[in-house]
Amino acid sequence: MSSHIEQLTLDPWQAIVDHQQESALANQFGATATFIGSMRDFNDNADVSHMVLEHYPAMTQRYLNQLEQQVKQRWNLLDTLIIHRVGDISPADPIVLIACWSAHRRAALDACSWLIEELKHNAPFWKKETREDGERWVKNNTDGL
Amino acid sequence: MSIQVKFFASLRETIGVGDTTINHARSAGEAWDIATDKAKRPINVLVAINLEYAQFTSPVEDGDEVAFFPPVTGG
Numbered sequence: 001m002s003s004h005i006e007q008l009t010l011d012p013w014q015a016i017v018d019h020q021q022e023s024a025l026a027n028q029f030g031a032t033a034t035f036i037g038s039m040r041d042f043n044d045n046a047d048v049s050h051m052v053l054e055h056y057p058a059m060t061q062r063y064l065n066q067l068e069q070q071v072k073q074r075w076n077l078l079d080t081l082i083i084h085r086v087g088d089i090s091p092a093d094p095i096v097l098i099a100c101w102s103a104h105r106r107a108a109l110d111a112c113s114w115l116i117e118e119l120k121h122n123a124p125f126w127k128k129e130t131r132e133d134g135e136r137w138v139k140n141n142t143d144g145l
Numbered sequence: 146m147s148i149q150v151k152f153f154a155s156l157r158e159t160i161g162v163g164d165t166t167i168n169h170a171r172s173a174g175e176a177w178d179i180a181t182d183k184a185k186r187p188i189n190v191l192v193a194i195n196l197e198y199a200q201f202t203s204p205v206e207d208g209d210e211v212a213f214f215p216p217v218t219g220g
Binding site for chain 1: 153178193196197198212214215217218219220
């Protein structure tokens with residue numbers, strides 16, 4: 001189980017490979033479910049050229065640690081990985097990675113879905129977008145549909 | 146008594162301060178009033194005490210950290 005905040009860059013695919021190679025349970029992994037959230041170059045019908053992601057560092061890490069404990073209690077998982085970017089973000093940059101490993105697919109898939117919804121609703125991160133008409137704080141997340 | 150009060154994101158810009166210390170408050174709501182000089186509180190403001198979500202009626206104690214912030218938009 002591992003979670004952390006990245007200040008500068010996030011390569012989610014490499015992070016998955018690295019985490020699997022370092023996991024003592026890798027030989028038991030039968031299923032890997034991942035979610036990767038990336039920055040779009042549009043929002044609410046406007047072009048977005050840049051984004052700054054702010055967070056409440058101590059609370060963020062504490063919350064991610066709690067999520068890891070909760071997901072481990074709810075599903076039969078072998079391992080999890082959560083990484084979230086903060087700072088300057090450009091379109092197409094990965095923002096968040098969630099990976100769940102289990103022996104069978106259902107636990108990994110359900111746990112991954114639950115984790116991203118919990119994170120988006122509760123983890124103290126805030127996005128500030130740069131548009132043609134200036135900067136704007138994102139007021140709320142979409143419903144994901 | 147010393148209570149650290151933090152504001153994040155759009156609230157920090159609206160209030161004009163990110164971090165301040167107040168000498169007394171019995172609740173998170175009172176901490177808001179003292180730290181902001183009774184600024185109008187947006188309806189959707191969230192509050193955390195010592196890094197855990199709380200209510201505006203939640204009590205605060207000496208040494209606590211009280212944070213106010215808008216709805217979260219990560220992920």
